[in-house]
Amino acid sequence: MQPNDSTVVRSSSAESILVTNRVLRNTYILLSLTLMFSAATAAFAMATNAPPLSPMITIVGYFGLLFLTGALRNSAMGIVGVFALTGFMGYTLGPLLNYYIHAIPNGHALVMMSFGATGLIFFGLSGYALVTRKDFSYMGGFLMVGLMVAFLASIGTLFFHIPALYLAVSAAFVVLSSGVILLQTSQIINGGETNYVMATITLYVSLYNIFISLLQIFGAMNNRN
Numbered sequence: 001m002q003p004n005d006s007t008v009v010r011s012s013s014a015e016s017i018l019v020t021n022r023v024l025r026n027t028y029i030l031l032s033l034t035l036m037f038s039a040a041t042a043a044f045a046m047a048t049n050a051p052p053l054s055p056m057i058t059i060v061g062y063f064g065l066l067f068l069t070g071a072l073r074n075s076a077m078g079i080v081g082v083f084a085l086t087g088f089m090g091y092t093l094g095p096l097l098n099y100y101i102h103a104i105p106n107g108h109a110l111v112m113m114s115f116g117a118t119g120l121i122f123f124g125l126s127g128y129a130l131v132t133r134k135d136f137s138y139m140g141g142f143l144m145v146g147l148m149v150a151f152l153a154s155i156g157t158l159f160f161h162i163p164a165l166y167l168a169v170s171a172a173f174v175v176l177s178s179g180v181i182l183l184q185t186s187q188i189i190n191g192g193e194t195n196y197v198m199a200t201i202t203l204y205v206s207l208y209n210i211f212i213s214l215l216q217i218f219g220a221m222n223n224r225n
Contacts, residue, residue, distance in 0.1 A: 024188050026196035030082065031203050037083055038090030038204075045094020052095040055158055061088050069201060078197040086204055093212075100215065106222055114215040121178055121210055122203075129185035136186040139179055146176045167220055170213040177206040177213070 044050075053061070065088055069081030100107040129136070150172040157166050184202045187193040 020189055020191060023194055023196050023199065027188060027199040030196060030200040034082055034086040034200060034204055038086045041087045041090035042094040042097060045091045046098050050094055053092055058092050073195050073197045082197055082200055085201065089208055100219060104219060104222065110215060110218045110222060113218055114211050117214050118207060118211040122181060122207055125178055125181045126185050129182050130189060133189055134186060135190050136183045137192060139183050143176055143179050143183060150176060167217060170216045173209045173213040177209040180206045
């Protein structure tokens with residue numbers, strides 16, 4: 001007895017839902033673990049008073065580990081790559097946190113505000129995408145171009161110390177990274193992203209950018225006051 005078309009469609013739909021749920025679950029589990037590992041490496045850098053890495057080392061390390069993880073994304077070593085990348089990024093965060101906590105008035109409060117706001121943004125946007133199940137793939141091209149421009153502008157801030165440019169770049173990263181969270185979550189639930197390693201990296205980097213950018217914005221507001 002051959003299955004009819006409706007049975008095949010229902011079976012295919014059920015299998016697709018199972019795959020989506022598995023990718024979503026694995027992504028959030030791995031993201032949680034990498035955030036904890038990143039926090040541990042940041043705490044280590046703070047405890048040892050590690051000096052800030054040069055921008056060149058940071059950029060080369062980030063893109064090198066990102067490329068390596070992408071190349072290994074379909075193997076178990078891809079998970080190792082994720083932890084290497086997020087651990088490295090956490091370590092680079094340590095000296096910055098030490099600076100804010102010890103050199104800026106109300107530094108502890110600024111860090112906690114940035115952390116809390118980042119969490120609210122992530123849970124709010126992820127929850128919206130999960131509940132509405134909207135497809136935000138149309139944002140992909142705009143976000144890619146926007147992030148490239150923002151990245152180049154951030155390099156410009158290393159040479160041109162213009163406060164307005166500094167704040168504009170930080171604000172742009174908050175908006176664009178928030179859009180990436182919406183896009184990535186919608187891609188997972190709509191079947192556009194089936195690799196939880198890459199999904200984890202995308203969400204982690206977005207959270208990292210939002211946290212750093214908010215910290216810079218709050219720090220600038222604090223200095224003005």
